[in-house]
Amino acid sequence: MRVRMNGSWYVGVDLGTANTLVYTRDKGITVNEPSVVAYEKSTSEIICVGTAAERMIGKTPAGIGTVYPLRGGVIADFEFCAEMLCEFLKKGAGLFPGVRPRVIICVPYGISEIERRAVLDSATDAGARSVYVFDEPLCAAIGAGLPVLGSKGCMVVDIGAGTTEIAVISHGGIVTSDSFKIAGNTLDNAIISYIKQEFNVLIGEASARDIKEKIGSAHTGSDIGAIEVKGRNMRDGKAAEFVLYSAEVREAITESLDSLFEAVRSVLDSTPPELCADIYDSGIMLTGGGALLGGLDVYLHERTKLPVMVAERASECVIGGIGKLIRDGALREKIEKMVIHASDDAMQFPKIQ
Numbered sequence: 001m002r003v004r005m006n007g008s009w010y011v012g013v014d015l016g017t018a019n020t021l022v023y024t025r026d027k028g029i030t031v032n033e034p035s036v037v038a039y040e041k042s043t044s045e046i047i048c049v050g051t052a053a054e055r056m057i058g059k060t061p062a063g064i065g066t067v068y069p070l071r072g073g074v075i076a077d078f079e080f081c082a083e084m085l086c087e088f089l090k091k092g093a094g095l096f097p098g099v100r101p102r103v104i105i106c107v108p109y110g111i112s113e114i115e116r117r118a119v120l121d122s123a124t125d126a127g128a129r130s131v132y133v134f135d136e137p138l139c140a141a142i143g144a145g146l147p148v149l150g151s152k153g154c155m156v157v158d159i160g161a162g163t164t165e166i167a168v169i170s171h172g173g174i175v176t177s178d179s180f181k182i183a184g185n186t187l188d189n190a191i192i193s194y195i196k197q198e199f200n201v202l203i204g205e206a207s208a209r210d211i212k213e214k215i216g217s218a219h220t221g222s223d224i225g226a227i228e229v230k231g232r233n234m235r236d237g238k239a240a241e242f243v244l245y246s247a248e249v250r251e252a253i254t255e256s257l258d259s260l261f262e263a264v265r266s267v268l269d270s271t272p273p274e275l276c277a278d279i280y281d282s283g284i285m286l287t288g289g290g291a292l293l294g295g296l297d298v299y300l301h302e303r304t305k306l307p308v309m310v311a312e313r314a315s316e317c318v319i320g321g322i323g324k325l326i327r328d329g330a331l332r333e334k335i336e337k338m339v340i341h342a343s344d345d346a347m348q349f350p351k352i353q
């Protein structure tokens with residue numbers, strides 16, 4: 001007997017380094033939580049996942065550990081990843097024993113076959129009946145509303161926590177692209193290093209992320225002001241408190257921003273001239289949580305001389321694109337060929353019932 005799940009055979013998943021989102025046809029986005037697992041160290045048994053697990057980071061007793069099962073956009077801890085995914089599917093798609101959805105999931109463009117297989121297996125272990133793995137930048141572009149099926153080229157830059165995906169898309173396919181690991185987490189680490197060097201103070205990853213999200217700025221026009229930072233003095237080990245300005249954060253992340261620009265330029269350099277001409281008109285669409293960095297659009301515009309836009313709901317573009325694929329049969333048919341991998345019983349992309 002085929003069991004119907006919440007009125008749909010399909011569940012969408014954006015399995016991100018920092019955040020995982022689940023989408024169902026009936027309810028839209030049902031889960032948007034950090035990709036974190038808290039576990040019992042002696043047994044590796046999971047205590048909780050997502051927001052509850054994130055709250056425990058850095059505050060757990062000796063017997064409890066916390067882990068992000070993905071690093072740089074790929075699975076670093078397979079067991080925890082599958083169990084986390086299973087919990088999110090239960091929560092977001094009403095998954096219960098015996099109910100096995102078809103899962104549409106995205107992976108960074110250009111990851112290895114083994115890494116892709118790990119995502120596929122992880123979703124299967126989490127209870128999926130079949131798995132369709134799509135390219136993340138393509139889904140980001142669809143979610144951002146770019147005309148991916150048209151003959152004119154369009155460019156998307158999806159900046160997550162672990163990877164940045166740059167792609168030029170035309171006729172429903174990726175023409176040129178790059179995927180590299182300078183993304184949100186890199187900026188956080190750059191801020192940690194800067195504060196160590198300039199203030200002799202040690203701060204944690206969560207504090208660095210908070211600083212970046214609150215006062216981070218890629219361009220002088222977006223300087224927001226200052227924030228009070230608390231950390232530990234590296235000389236005497238005592239608590240330290242000081243004020244950090246947007247301009248200092250910009251200094252900390254300058255090298256990473258330069259690398260981002262160089263990567264965009266290199267993709268443009270390898271793009272056929274006709275498509276480049278299209279992009280000179282249509283510009284660059286920024287998606288992913290990293291796109292929300294203050295003034296990043298202005299910075300990239302000044303360096304590339306191209307129009308640069310930040311997508312609406314930038315951090316939900318990938319899952320939004322998956323959602324469109326689930327809802328829009330005609331679109332799905334046209335980009336069907338871009339199912340880059342599927343478990344054995346998923347080779348034919350079945351119609352949504």
Ligand SMILES: Nc1ncnc2c1ncn2[C@@H]1O[C@H](COP(=O)(O)OP(=O)(O)OP(=O)(O)O)[C@@H](O)[C@H]1O
Pocket residue numbers: 015016017018019020072073159160161162163164183184185209212213214216288289290291292293294315
């Ligand atoms: N306002 C903001 N300014 C700067 N960065 C931000 C802002 N809001 C979120 N971010 C960053 O966006 C990143 C998370 O984005 P997103 O959820 O798209 O990543 P992900 O999909 O989990 O990662 P990946 O796609 O690399 O696997 C984090 O590094 C976060 O700090």
Ligand SMILES: [Mg+2]
Pocket residue numbers: 014016017160161288318
């Ligand atoms: Mg992502």
